[in-house]
Amino acid sequence: MARGPRLIGRRQPSGQGGRGGQVPEGPQLDVRVIRSNKVFKTHKGGKTASWSIMVVVGDNKGSVGVGLGKARGIPDAIKKAEDAAKKNMFRVPMIGHTIPHEITARYGAATVVLKPASPGTGVKAGSAVRQCLEAAGIHDVLSKCLGSRNGTNLAYATVRAFKELSAPEDAAGKRGADVKSLVPWLEKARKEEELHA
DSSP: OOOOOOEOOOOOGGGOSSSSTOOOOOOOOEEEEEEEEEEEEEEETEEEEEEEEEEEESSSOOOOOOOOEEESSHHHHHHHHHHHHHOOOOOOBTTEEEEOOOOEEEEEEEEEEEEETTTTTOOOOOOHHHHHHHHOOOOOOEEEEEOOOOOHHHHHHHHHHHOOOOOOOHHHHHHHOOOOHHTHHHHHHHHHHHHOO
16 A cells, blocks of 8 residues: 655754754655555464565655565564665666656566656656655656556566666767757756756
């Protein structure tokens, strides 16, 4: 079951709602629970219940990672998943607040199609795909989910799509062509990025 963000944007320091009077160290990350599932393991003496939780972690600036955690308690499972997601974080190629090109990725029976959109479009996505896109900081994109609606598969398919994206500069370098001839509007988009940074 998809859930909203556990922490939106930045964690609050001590003077602004933080706990314990300490300011957290390191980069402040957006942590979102994608899917929680109660699982049982059968032992000789009976069944033991535990929680399997999937989490996406992002800095809202192009870095994202997903992780899976399992523990007896929900907070412990979230902490394990968060640690796993932080270890798997990577950079997503972006142009402004959208993706460079259309991409289709598949994981298991789930297929995710992502398409770039003009500024102001918003995130046209649902369930796990939306959580991954927003955590990565992608604000203008169109998406379509085909096949399975399993949250775990959709999250992994979205991450695979992110990893298969390539920046226009890289594509131009591989072809030995000038990036201005391939993407004439890229220079203007990069200047706008610098102004808003």
